[in-house]
Amino acid sequence: MVDFEAMEKQKKELIPLCACPQCPSWIECKEKGGFCFESIGKSKCIKEENGCICGGCPVTQKAGLHNRYYCTRGSEKQLSK
Ligand code: SF4
Numbered sequence: 762m763v764d765f766e767a768m769e770k771q772k773k774e775l776i777p778l779c780a781c782p783q784c785p786s787w788i789e790c791k792e793k794g795g796f797c798f799e800s801i802g803k804s805k806c807i808k809e810e811n812g813c814i815c816g817g818c819p820v821t822q823k824a825g826l827h828n829r830y831y832c833t834r835g836s837e838k839q840l841s842k
Pocket residue numbers: 775776778779780781794795796797798814815816818819820821826831832
């Protein structure tokens with residue numbers, strides 16, 4: 762089970778590790794990624810799923826995330842319901 766509270770508390774340190782800007786689905790529009798966080802959630806710009814590299818992101822490992830495509834599908838918490 763992901764500790765969502767701890768994840769949000771570490772947000773400042775974790776967001777810079779987000780791999781989304783290197784992802785083939787990424788659309789440059791002044792977003793910073795971190796779509797797996799409850800407080801961020803879906804992207805307003807990314808609409809097409811052209812591959813997801815969340816699996817290789819350090820945040821997936823550190824927080825123990827289970828899902829993919831947070832940009833189009835919603836945060837880990839949302840997808841865990
Ligand atoms: S798991 Fe995905 S959405 Fe979350 S920080 Fe990493 S690359 Fe970004």
